[in-house]
Amino acid sequence: MTIEAPEKPRDFIREIVEEDLAAGRTQRVITRFPPEPNGYLHIGHAKSICLNFGIANEYNGQCNLRFDDTNPTKEEVEFTESIKRDVAWLGFSWGENLLHASDYFAQLYTWGEELINAGKAYVDSSSADEMRAMRGTLTEPGTDSPHRSRSIEENLDLFRRMRAGEFPDGAQVLRAKIDMASPNINMRDPVLYRIRHKSHDRTGDAWPIYPMYDYAHPLSDAIEGITHSLCTLEYEDHRPLYDWLIEDVSVPSRPRQYEFARLNLSYTVMSKRKLLGLVTEGHVHGWDDPRMPTIAGLRRRGYTPSSIRNFCERVGVAKRENVIDAGLIEFSIREDLNRIAPRVMGVLDPLRVVIDNYPAGDTEWFDTPNHVDDPSLGTRRVPFAKTILIEREDFLEDPPKKFFRLAPGREVRLRSAYFITCTNVVKDDAGNIVELHATYDPATRGGDSPDGRKPKATLHWVAADHAIDCEVRLYDRLFKSENPEESGNFLDDLNPQSLQVVQAAKLEPSVRGAQPQSRFQFERLGYFCVDSDSTPDRLVFNRTVTLKDAWAKTAK
């Protein structure tokens, strides 16, 4: 028996975790995923979820789901429900550890008084404008607030009265007393608490003051015993403040913050503000519109949890700014669906083919595998008859050299059925092709010729009289350019063709009754997923992703 070499950590964060574990600095790793419930989770969050929960799983630790609900003016319960659903759907479990920053409001308040008593925080009665003016600029130091030197007693009294609701919104703030001349603007006496007379989803009207992220986050981490607090690059500048609070408050543990680069995907936007705009301004049909990069959108589109996890794994974790090629997530879903999706035949843009030498009124049922490469998925029966429908683009009257599909006089294979040869093209007065005539070779029943003939193409098809009608929604990238954020208004870059609806696609009857979220490969076309808009008598499909199309490439 051979002993596997220990797998080396996949990224710099796991490397740090392993060192901490090995050195005994960490007994058991505890991470957290800390969403603010002010929007739906997107693929960028999936990266963070996979990192935080992934590390907890790999090192036998724990990952808390902690809602960063410190700003009741922006947060809604609808979002907290969607977040829980999305994390669970991705395949991760927080166990008992569904937590909220608001659970710690009392402790956080007490620590506020502690800082005041230590002379490390003060109540400032300046207006927001005045504070901005005193903050200085990137190159010039700020100036001390006139209230900076209030006595501990006065600060305590003011802070208690803030807490008691005696002041209107914006009248006072609690600030850390650090250094108004710090080159790091986050250290110029950052605001710790602000007044908001707004009821909170979880604490109701108990608090007229709410802690800022910079204050609540490190302390919440410490309360939960988080060992590695993982966040994105823009918080790098906040780390000195994070550490300052951990040092200067009597917290029960010593978490450390590490930053990694957020995920960006080409041809889409990732900021919650922009995604919110797409939803509220009606550019898409909701947060779960299949064109959205949200977890809910990807789910409805037909993405699988494992394809998203694999994608995040492939993307890696580093500190370098990045824009991931949209092709990579498409590769990940194709890879998964190729393995698991049963195959079925459907025609999106039908062209009638009448097989002249086939007996009228006959119907044959062919057994065909649900997955050519995986017999365990079984077989199904598909009906064949005199009039069939093929994909319009599979016929060309005057085919170019490398076009292998049907053409006048040419023989092709109909998947699992017969070889047919096109004998005649019927056109309307305008010259449009309306119907094809063909003959079939009875000896090729099942799709193989006893004489070893090999047609260059195999087409998908459905029997006209047995096909069921359904709606198919074809999606394209939401934006026209690779980086829509780059130039001016991202809305100007919206792709007007991002959704194309096929009202009367024709599918083989075996799909009848398929339930929402069922996924299929429509042979030669792509992967499709039953949409929740489906009704018992009308199925609606979303095209998750096309198949790779070598012909499209050579045709160009």
Add this chain to the structure above:
RNA sequence: UGGGGAGUCGCCAAGCGGUAAGGCAGCGGCCUUUGGAGCCGCCACUCGGAGGUUCGAAUCCUCCCUCCCCAGCCA
């Protein structure tokens, strides 16, 4: 201009002083009852640039260049 980060193949990403992993994309070929899948092969004499240290540098030092983030009582 102050502070904090980052620059390795078209896009990601390993590399931690011993002579450039891997994935995606791309390009050839084999195979194929999906122009799919699968299989095989090719794809960085070079690591933002210039100096230096060293037997040896993507890795260490110096200077320079480029890009990203920070002036919310948002997170």
